[in-house]
Structures are given as C-alpha cells and as structure tokens.
Amino acid sequence: xAPTETTTVAVSGGGPAGITLGLLLARAGVDVTVCEKHAxxxxxxxxxxxxxxxxEILDELGLGAEMARLPQRRIDRLRVGTAEEPFVDxxxxxxxxxxxxxxxxxxxxxxxxxxxxARRYPTFRLRTETExxxxxxxxxxxxxxxxxxxxxxxxxxxVLTVAADGRDSPLRSAAGLVPTELGAPMDVLWLRLSRSxxxxxGLAGGIGRGAMAAAIDRGDYWQIAYLIxxxxxxxxxxxxxxxxxxxxxxxxxxxGDRVAEVGGWDEVAFLNVGLDRLSRWYRPGLLCLGDAAHTxxxxxxxxxxxxxxxxxxxxxxxxAPLRRAQEDPDRFxxxxxxxxxxxxxxxxxxxxxxxxxLQRAVQRQVISRALSGAPDLPAFSPPVRALAGTRAxxxxxxxxxxxxxxxxxxxxxxxxxxxxxxx
Numbered sequence: 001x002a003p004t005e006t007t008t009v010a011v012s013g014g015g016p017a018g019i020t021l022g023l024l025l026a027r028a029g030v031d032v033t034v035c036e037k038h039a040x041x042x043x044x045x046x047x048x049x050x051x052x053x054x055x056e057i058l059d060e061l062g063l064g065a066e067m068a069r070l071p072q073r074r075i076d077r078l079r080v081g082t083a084e085e086p087f088v089d090x091x092x093x094x095x096x097x098x099x100x101x102x103x104x105x106x107x108x109x110x111x112x113x114x115x116x117x118a119r120r121y122p123t124f125r126l127r128t129e130t131e132x133x134x135x136x137x138x139x140x141x142x143x144x145x146x147x148x149x150x151x152x153x154x155x156x157x158x159v160l161t162v163a164a165d166g167r168d169s170p171l172r173s174a175a176g177l178v179p180t181e182l183g184a185p186m187d188v189l190w191l192r193l194s195r196s197x198x199x200x201x202g203l204a205g206g207i208g209r210g211a212m213a214a215a216i217d218r219g220d221y222w223q224i225a226y227l228i229x230x231x232x233x234x235x236x237x238x239x240x241x242x243x244x245x246x247x248x249x250x251x252x253x254x255x256g257d258r259v260a261e262v263g264g265w266d267e268v269a270f271l272n273v274g275l276d277r278l279s280r281w282y283r284p285g286l287l288c289l290g291d292a293a294h295t296x297x298x299x300x301x302x303x304x305x306x307x308x309x310x311x312x313x314x315x316x317x318x319x320a321p322l323r324r325a326q327e328d329p330d331r332f333x334x335x336x337x338x339x340x341x342x343x344x345x346x347x348x349x350x351x352x353x354x355x356x357x358l359q360r361a362v363q364r365q366v367i368s369r370a371l372s373g374a375p376d377l378p379a380f381s382p383p384v385r386a387l388a389g390t391r392a393x394x395x396x397x398x399x400x401x402x403x404x405x406x407x408x409x410x411x412x413x414x415x416x417x418x419x420x421x422x423x
Contacts, residue, residue, distance in 0.1 A: 002146070002152075002153045002154050002155050003154045003155070004154065004155040004156070004157055005033075005154065005155070005156055005157070006156070006157045006158070006332065007031045007032060007033040007125070007156060007157070007158050008025075008030050008031040008032065008158060008159050008160070008322055008325065008326045008331075009021075009022075009025055009030060009031070009032040009033070009158055009159065009160045009161075009162060009322060010032075010033050010035070010144050010145045010156045010157075010158035010160075010161045010162070011032060011033065011034040011035065011161075011162040011164055012035050012132035012145060012161070012162065012163055012164060012165045012171050013034075013035070013036065013132075013163070013164035013165035013166060013169075013290075013292070014034055014035070014036030014038075014041070014111065014115070014126065014128070015111070015164060015166065015290060015291075015307065016107075016110075016111065016290065016303075016304045016307040016308050016311070017164040017289040017290030017291075017292075017307035017308070017310055017311045018034050018036070018162070018164035018165075018289075018290070018311075019034060019111055019114045019115055019118065019126075020114060020307070020308050020311035020312065021162060021164065021289065021311035021314055021315060022034040022118050022124055022126070023061070023114055023115075023117060023118035023121075023124070024061075024311060024312065024315035024319070024410065024412055025123075025124075025315055025318075025319060025322065025412075026118055026121035026123045026124035027061075027118075027121055027412065027414050027415070028315065028319040028323065028412040028413060028414070028415060029123060029319075029323055029415030030123060030319055030322045030323055030326060031123045031326060032123060032124055032125070033125045033126075033127060033156055033158075034118075034124075034125070034126045034127065035127045035130040035131070035132050035145060035147055035149075035156070036126065036127070036128050036129075036130065037129065037130065037131035037132070038128065038129070039128050039129050040108070040112075040128065041107065041108040041111040041112055041115075048104050048105055048106055048107055048110075048216060048223075049102055049103075049104060049203075049301030049302075049304065049305075050067075050072075050102070050103040050104075050105050050110060050304060050305070051102060051103075051301075051302070051304075051305040051401070051402045051403070051404075052092075052095055052097040052098075052099040052100065052101070052102075052402050052403055053097075053305055053308075053309065053402065053403050053404045053407045053408075054304065054305045054308050054309075055067065055097075055098075055099035055103060056097060056098065056099065056407070056409070057308060057312060057408070057409070057410060059098070059099075060409060060410040061117075061410060063113065063114075063117060066113055066117070067103075067105075067110075067113065070105050070106075070109045070110065070113060071105070071106065071109065071219065072103045072104055072105040073103075073104040073201055073202050073203075073217045073219070074101045074102070074103055074104075074202070075092070075101055075102040075103075075104065075201075075202035075203050076091070076092045076093050076100065076101045076102075077089075077090070077091055077092060078090050078092065078102070078203065078398065079205070080205035080206075080207070080214075087207070087366055088393065088394050088397045088398075089394050090394035090395060090397060090398035092398060092402060094395060094398070095398060095399065095402055095403065096403075097402070097403060102202075102203070102301075102402065104202060104203065104216060104217060106218075107304070110304075127147070127149060129149055129150050130147050130148070130149035130150075131147065131148050131149070132145045132146070132147055132165060132170065132171060133146045133147060133148050133153075133170075134146035134170075134171075134174055135161065135171060135174050135175065135286070136155055136156075136157060136161075138333070139335075140284060141283075141284035141285040141335040142161045142175065142283060142284065142285035142286040143157055143158065143161075143285060143332060144156045144157040144158040144161055145158070145161060145171075157332055159285075159322065159325045159326070159331050159332070159336055160285060160286075160287065160318070160322065160336050161285055161286050161287075162286075162287050162288075162289060162314075163175070163286060163287070163288045163289070163292045164288075164289050164290050164292060164307075164311075165292055166290070166291045166292060167274060167276075167291040167292070167295040169288065169291070169292035171286070171288075171292070172278070172288055172292050175283045175286050176283075177278055177280065177281075177283065177288065178278075179276035179277055179278050179294075179295070180276055180277060180278075180279060181274070181275070181276045182275040182276055182277070182356060182360065183275060183360075184230060184273045184274060184275045184297050184363060185229065185230050185363050185364075185367055185368040185371065186212075186227045186228060186229060186230055186273055186297075186363070186367055186371060187227075187228050187229075187230055187231070187232070187233055187270065187271060187272055187273050188225050188226065188227055188228070188270075188271040188273055188298060189224075189225075189226040189227075189228060189233075189236075189244070189268050189269070189270060189271075190223065190224065190225060190226075190268070190269040190270075190271060191223075191224045191226065191262050191267060191268045191269070192218075192221050192222065192223060192224065192261075192262075192267075193215075193221065193222045193224055193248075193255050193258045193259065193261055193262070194220075194221055194222070194258055194261060195217065195218070195219070195220055195221050195222050199217075199222075199254065199255075200217075200254070201217055202217050203215070203216060203217065204217075204252065204254070206251040206252045206253070207251060207366075207370045208247070208249075208250030208251040208253075208370075209250060209373060210247070210250065210370070210371065210372070210373025211226075211227075211247040211248070211250040211251040211370070211371075211373075212226075212227040212251055212367060212370040212371060213225060213226045213227060213247075213248060213251035213252050214298075215252055215255065222255065224248070224252070224255075225298060226244070226247065226248060226251070227367060227370075227371060228371070229371050230273070233270055237265050241262060241263070241264055241265055244259075244262065244268070245259040245260060245262065248262075271298075273297050273298065274295045274297070275295060275296065275297050275356060275359060275360070275363075276294065276295045277293065277294035277295070277352055277353070277356065278293050278294065280345070281293045281341070281344070281345040282338060282341035282342065282344075282345065283338075284335045284336075284338050285335055285336065286341075287314065287341045287344060289307065289310040289311060289314060289344075290303075290306070290307035290310055290311075291303065291307065293310065293345075293348075293352075294306070294352045294356065296355070296356065296359065297359050297363065299358075299359040299362050299363065299367075300355075300358070300359065300362075300401040301401075302355055302359075302401060302404075305404065306351070306352065306355065306404070309348065309351065309404060309406075309407070309408045310344075310348050312408035312409070312410060313344055313347045313348050313408050314344045315410075315412050316408070316410070316411040316412055317340065317343050317344050317347065318336075318340060318341075318344065319412045319413075321336065321337070321340055322336070347406075348406075350405060350406060351404055351405040351406045354400075354405045355400070355404075355405060358397075358400060358401075
C-alpha cells in the first residue's frame with residue numbers, strides 16, 4: 001500500500017495559479033502542498049507578460065520590491081498592426097495603476113520568487129519532481145491526490161484538491177470534466193533571433209501579407225511568436241525553412257537581416273493553440289483553476305494574469321472555511337461545501353468569458369484575415385478599421401488586457417510572519 005501524507009489543500013501544478021494559491025493559503029495559515037512534476041521552473045517558450053493587475057497583487061503581498069529586482073523589460077507602449085495602419089496603439093502610462101507598464105519577466109524567475117516567499121511559511125510544502133497521477137475518492141467526493149515522486153508512489157489526502165495542472169489537465173479528465181472548445185484560427189511557432197543594440201526594446205508586433213508575429217525582448221535575443229494557420233504546421237515543415245524566413249521578413253521587417261539565423265526546422269518549437277473553458281469548474285472536493293478551467297490563446301498575453309486572478313479569488317473565498325475545516329478531526333471524511341467552490345467559479349466566470357470573447361473577436365477580425373494572405377483583403381474588417389488605432393479603442397483594449405475585467409485584490413489575512421530567507 002502506498003504511503004499517505006495529509007494536508008488541507010493539495011494542489012497539482014506549480015504554475016502561476018498553483019504557486020500563487022499555495023502562497024496565499026499558507027500565508028493565511030492553511031496547510032497546503034503543491035506538487036510540480038518538474039525539478040524546477042526552467043521551461044523555455046513560456047509566456048512572460050506580467051500585467052499591472054498582477055504587479056498590484058505583488059505589492060499587496062509585500063513582494064513589489066523583490067519583483068522590481070528581477071531581470072525584466074518594461075513596456076509602456078503597445079503598438080500592433082501594419083506599418084501604415086495600427087490595430088492598437090496605446091500609451092500604458094495612461095492606465096489608472098501604480099504600475100502603468102507591462103513587465104516582461106522570465107516566468108521561471110517569477111515563479112521562483114513566489115515559491116521562495118511561500119516556503120517561508122511553515123504550512124507550505126512544494127514537492128518537485130512529483131507528478132499527480134490520479135485522484136483519491138471516497139463516497140463520491142475527491143479526497144486527495146495519487147502521486148509519483150523521487151521516493152515512488154504515494155498518496156496525499158486533502159480536504160480540497162486543486163487542479164492547476166494546465167490546459168491538458170489529467171486531473172480534470174479524471175474527474176470527468178470536459179471543456180467546451182471555442183476554436184482558434186492559428187497555431188504558433190516559437191524561435192529565437194539575435195538582438196542588436198539599436199533594436200526597439202520590449203515587445204514588437206507586426207502584420208504582413210499572410211504573416212503575423214510578435215517579438216519578445218529577452219535582453220540578448222528576441223523570442224519570436226510566429227503565427228500560422230491552424231493545422232498548417234505539417235504542411236509548413238514540408239517546405240524549405242526559407243519560406244519561414246520570408247514570412248518573418250514580412251511581419252517583422254526590422255529583423256529581416258537576421259532571419260537566416262534559423263537554419264532548420266529543428267530550431268523551431270510548435271505550440272498547438274487552443275481556446276476553451278469548462279462549464280463547471282468543480283466537483284465535490286475538487287476545483288480547477290487557470291488553464292485547467294479555461295485555456296486562453298496568446299492574444300494579449302493574458303494567461304499568467306488570469307491564472308493569478310483565479311488564485312487570488314479562490315484564496316479570498318476559501319481561506320476562512322479551509323482554516324475551520326483544518327481544525328475538524330473528521331475533516332477527511334467530510335466534504336467541503338460545493339457551494340463554496342461554485343462561488344469561485346461565479347466570481348471568475350465573467351472575466352473569463354469576457355476576455356475570451358475579446359480574444360475571439362481579435363482572432364476573427366484580425367488574425368484570420370492577416371493569415372489568409374489574400375491580396376485583395378484588407379488587414380482589418382471594415383468595423384475594425386473604423387476603430388483601429390483610435391485613442392478610445394486603444395485605451396479600451398489596454399484597460400481590458402492590462403487591468404482585467406474584474407481585478408482581484410488580496411483579502412486574506414496574514415497569520416504569523418514569514419520566516420526570513422536563509423543568508
């Protein structure tokens with residue numbers, strides 16, 4: 001029989017939703033164990049966009065100064081479109097936020113900072129190299145996780161289990177929760193190009209005839225997201241890599257002299273873009289958050305920030321009842337009231353649906369047209385052309401993407417003081 005440990009909350013997934021939730025609950029005095037299947041957070045080609053809404057949450061946690069010390073590029077202006085016709089051109093300095101900018105921070109540094117701070121609380125445990133392989137069940141409710149780690153198989157018994165294990169969530173599937181596919185017209189190719197001293201800083205986006213791309217400033221190189229029509233990867237790989245070079249020159253002319261640095265398709269990573277959401281985020285004893293509840297496309301770089309917002313909302317609503325449950329000697333035979341989990345979904349449903357609606361509109365009105373390559377088709381549809389680039393439109397897009405439709409703020413109390421980091 002596999003050895004069993006107990007906790008109050010077992011979280012599967014050490015991404016933005018899982019680590020943030022673990023930190024907030026531990027800070028509120030709740031026992032929490034986060035299981036992350038990798039040994040560390042060092043994965044390339046992850047989203048790095050940290051929005052003002054997330055930066056404000058870090059301030060509320062007393063982590064603003066630590067965040068500012070991380071290596072980053074700050075973007076105070078967003079411009080995406082063709083050379084002649086911008087789709088959006090927004091000065092982020094106009095945002096009503098103490099952080100009127102977009103911070104481009106390597107996700108491994110961001111998660112590492114959160115995990116380091118969470119470890120200072122005695123009720124937080126992060127199990128790395130520990131993969132969640134299934135759910136513990138009893139009397140129709142989820143009671144914890146089945147895991148495999150460095151010491152073999154083991155069980156984690158919990159009052160609440162949280163699936164924060166990403167867009168292909170195994171726990172979501174094990175619980176019989178199936179997301180509704182909303183569709184995306186594109187997939188993404190990730191690659192690197194060198195960066196010159198006279199290049200623009202931060203984030204650059206461009207639309208060409210039949211091509212669309214974004215360039216993310218990594219300091220000494222550009223991380224490129226090159227959009228291709230959905231399902232077209234195999235066809236594209238069958239062509240010479242020079243075909244990719246041509247598309248990059250079309251979308252990002254300022255990098256035209258460097259596209260030959262991509263010498264073959266083995267230097268290109270593929271992302272199968274999806275857009276979906278669950279109609280129900282929970283089962284008795286189980287709650288899905290972040291990509292496990294709603295997969296976002298790369299449009300607007302909102303994925304990290306919505307995951308963090310989910311975690312803050314969940315902690316605000318659940319910390320107190322979880323602390324009460326923690327004192328109950330019969331807690332592992334009782335089920336946390338599912339209505340509490342339903343409140344989390346209701347709180348985050350509108351921001352999720354609204355943000356995905358905006359992503360779908362951009363995909364339909366801009367991306368699909370840009371990728372069609374039709375010579376007589378304008379980059380934007382007539383309704384979008386009437387709005388694109390105007391101050392009102394750009395400010396609206398900026399506020400929705402940078403601040404969110406329902407910004408969350410930390411309401412959980414802090415029980416005790418975090419230990420000082422080792423020196």
